[in-house]
Amino acid sequence: MGSGRSKATTIAATAALLLAGTAIPASASEYLTLRSSSWSYVDSAAPKTAFVNPAGDAPIGAKVTADHKKHVTKSYFTFDLSNLRGATVLDARLTTGETAVADCTAPRGTELRVTAPAKKAPTWADQPRELGALSGRSDPAGCPAEYVGWDAEPQLQQAIDAGRTALTLVLRLPDEQQYDPRFGRTYRPVLSVSMQKNQPPTTPANLKTGQHACADAPLVQRGGAAMTARTSDPDDYSFSAEFAWWPVDHPDRRATGIDSYVNGTEAYYDPDAQLADGVTYAWQVRAKDSLATSAWSETCRFTTDFSAPATAPAVTSTDYVYEVPGKGGIGIPGDFTLDAGGDTQIVGFQWQAGYTDSGYVAADRPGGTATVRYTPRSDGPMSMSARGVDAAGNSGPSGDYRFFVARNGPSMTCTPARAFLGETRQCTFGPHGTDGATEYVYKIDDGAETTLPAGPEGTATITVTPTDVTKSYDVSVRARMTNGNLSGPGGGRLDVDRGLPVIDVPAGTMVGKPAVFTLHATLPGSVSFTYDWDGGEPVTIPVGPDGTAQVTIVPETPYSHWLNAHTTTAAGLVSATEETYVSVATNGPVVTSTDFPSCCQGGYVTTPGTFTFSSPLPGVVSYAYSLYGGESGTVPAGPDGTASVALTPLTTSTQYLTVTSTFADGSVSRPGYYSFSPKSAAPPLACDLTGGARPGQVVHCTLTPVQPGLASYGYRLTANGETGPDVAVRPGTDGTGTFEFTAPATETRMRLSLYAWSANAAGQRTDTSYTSFSVDPDARAARPGVRAV
The missing domain is CATH 2.60.40.10 (Immunoglobulins)
Structure with missing residues (x-):
């Protein structure tokens, strides 16, 4: 009894894990619950009546009714096993539950037995033969018991192995209790089997070598022997297929390969790398999961041919030749001859013309010829290439043929040839050469195509009135030739005078x-x-x-x-x-200066220059001027409409002068712009050092005049970034200025920078000259010399 409870517990726990989504190790088996598909009972009080799928619970044992009539019953339950064909039952527990018990003090003796197959529902008088009883019944303490179970694995496996599609069991009391009402009971009208089972994969079918059915026994080229088959596993999503192949005349050289796949139905294996040329092979396949293996499939065959033809076919045509302007045209078919040159390995040709047209044509005999009837889709230079193909599909080298397709688009003549927008013209289409035309298909710009029947002369006329200046009025037309094909394009753009003002x-x-x-x-x-x-x-x-x-x-x-x-x-x-x-043109004034021309460097910084203003328009009364970062003002215009001002640049940076004109009516012109670059007036600086100075050394320096109207010089020293005071220097009679300074007394090396300038009587300084020295306590006595900037 204990072992039965253990199995029931195991199955229930596994089912709970599956329902809860808990991961379990991959397995070839499947857990499922199988319920009885029908039930019936028999009653001794109605010996010839079959009670099939009645309402209410399933009775077993004896019961005395109110009319003092005794009823002895058994209940039968049938399971459908058709989906378990070939299965291996790994575990199975059959359960039901009591719904009523006559006497809970009476020991439970309920039995579950397998019955022999019956062709009709049982009656008390015609009961099916009872076979073995199920063992491992569990007897829970509750009364009535919610669950009563039996081990069902042997009985299920026996029925499946016997090929039975249904299994019927009888729920009954043992003979010694069956007629005693004290032991009578009723059960739920359904039995359930919680089971773990495995069914082998199906025997592979629909075998193919490449694209060939098994019965074809094809000749295959390199890469063409991929083996496929369809198979499935009723209860496993992950299984494999084992392919086996061998030379027909050497079955002892059997080789195998495995294709493992998940959620698939088609197995695949390509043995290409292990195949030899010119050999006939046999192959078959079987499917395997971790517990069972299918039967081997039927046997297929193929023969390898890995040697391509060696001859490049010759391609010729009399309908289309290389000479310009060529023959034929778009829509006009021509014959091209492909010749294998006697190479008997070639049984057909793979050809291609242009970029889009290709096909295969069989040779009239091995090594012979074939004719391709090809209709060009474009005109101008073209080519056709062909490769010889053997029986296995191997293709050899390419043979090429170049030809020229003549233009055969219909003509278009419009009257008048040129016309204004809105004027109507007649345009007539005509066929090309002797190709003829039954109709024309034309469109204007991107409009819809229109079909127009041709007249007796093969021509057709359209009326066009261009009205939209944004359209090109490109007419594209093709003729439906007498062979039924469309010609190349013709037409052209209508010559429209669009009335440009x-x-x-x-x-x-x-x-x-x-x-x-x-x-x-x-x-x-x-x-x-x-x-x-x-x-x-x-x-x-x-x-x-x-x-x-x-x-x-x-x-x-x-x-x-x-x-x-x-x-x-x-x-x-x-x-x-x-x-x-x-x-x-601008109405702003024009600025000129000979002292400071705009083309190049002019006068020196701090030197006044004359700037003259003039206007392209008469009636100027004054000019307003502004020197960026400097002077600004207004000057009246002279009788000739011009004015001049003297301006003094104070830096060597490019100077920007803006001027406007004011007219007699009070209006102001657009600005006129003028830029110029003054020359540097910094005085050259020379000192009696060529290298570093020692602490406390006296340094002598000379400044040479450049600035017109020079009145004084000045300099300052900067030691290690600390700026000293400005020092004035009086010019000598020759205009030069001399000064001296003492290098700082220091115990560490330092850098000394010297800046110098000049100034005029108005105090306007020039830009600066610059030099620098190192003051070094470890330096040797400085050599006399001159350092100039």
Whole structure:
């Protein structure tokens, strides 16, 4: 009894893990619960009646009813085993539950026995033969017991092995208790089997060598012997297939390979690397899980051929030749002959023409010829290549043939040849040469294709009235030739005069000055101009009787501008847009200076220079000027409209001068700009040292004059980044300035920097000269010399 409870506990625990999603090790087996598919009972009080799937619980044993009639019963339960064909039962526990007990003090003696197969439902008078009883019954303490179980593994396995698709069991009391009402009981009307089972994979079927069915026994090229088969496993998602192959005349050289896969149904193995050329092989396959193996499949065969043909086919054609302009055309088929040159290994040809057309054609005999009828899809130079193919599909070297396809697009003639937008023209399509035409397929730009039947002469005419200035009016047309194919493209672009207006730009266009532009219409029937200045708000004005109109514009800014204009007819046709570039001169003043020219370096820093202002327009009363970082002011204009000012640059940096003109009406011009670069006036500096100085050494220096109007010199020392005071130096009679200083007394090495300048009587300093020395306590006595900057 104890062992039965242990098995039930194990199965219940495993089922709970599966339901909870807890991972368990991969296994070939499957856990499942199988429920009885039908039930019935027999009653001694109705010996010839079968009670099949009745309502209520399943009775067993004796019971006396109110009419003092005694009923002795057994209950039968049938399981459907059709899905367990070939299974191995690893564990099985059959359970049910009591629903009523006549006397809980009476010991439980319930039995579960297998019955012989029966063709009809049992009755008391016709009961099926009872076979072995299930063992391992569990007897829980509860009464009625919620679960009563038996070991079912042997009985299930015996039924499956016998090939039975159904199993019937009888629930009953032993003979010594069956007729005593004290032992009577009822059970739930269903039995359940919690089981672990394994079924072997199916025997592989649908075997193929490459793309060939097993019965084909194909000849295969290198890489063409991949073996596939379909198989499955009823209760395992992970299993493998074992392939075996061997030379037919050497079965002792059997080799094997494994394909392991998950959730798959097609097994695959490619033995290519282990195959020899010119050998006939046999192969078969079986499927395996970790517990069982299927039977071997049927046996297939294939023969290897790994040697490609050695001959490059010759390709020739009389319909299409290499000479220009060539023959045929798009849509005109031609014959091409492929010749294997007697190489009997070649049984067919793989050919390709252009980039898109290819195919296979069989030779008339091994080593013979074949004809490809090819219809070109494009004109101009083309080529066709062909490779010889043997019976296994091996292809040899390529033979190439170059040819030229003539253009055969239909012609198009339009009357008139050129016309304005909105004017109608007739365009006639004609066939190319003797190709003929039954109809034409044409489209204009990206519009839909239209089919037009050809007339008796093979021509057709369309009427076109271009109205949209944005369209190209490209006509593309192909003829349906008398052979039923479409020709190459023909047609062309309609020559449309889009009525581009003409714009006259006046000379001397200037900021702030009214400029009159004359617009000329060219599109017949134009009634208005629409123009814009630099893409601004469009303005529409009428076209005059002479086809022109004038537009007055006062430019607000100088330099590059655009005037755009188109015309519109009374019928609403819009012409092309003329986009005219307009260069606008500035009305700002012009600045000149001979002292400080803009082209190159001028006078010295701190030296005044004369700057002259002039205007391209009359009526100037004054000029306002500003030197960036320096002087600014206003100067009146002279009778000739010019003015001059003296400006003094104080640095060698590039100087920027901005000037505006003020006119008699109070208006102010655009700015005029002028830049210049003064020369340095820094005095050259020379000192009597060529190297470092010793602490306390006296250093003598000389400054040479450069600055016009020089009045004084100055210098300062900077020691280790600490700046000393400015020191003035009086010029001598020759204009030079001399001074001396004593190197600091120091016990450590230091750097001494010297800056020097000159100044005029107004105190305006020049830019500086610079030199530096090292002061070194360990230095030898400095050699006399001169250091100049």
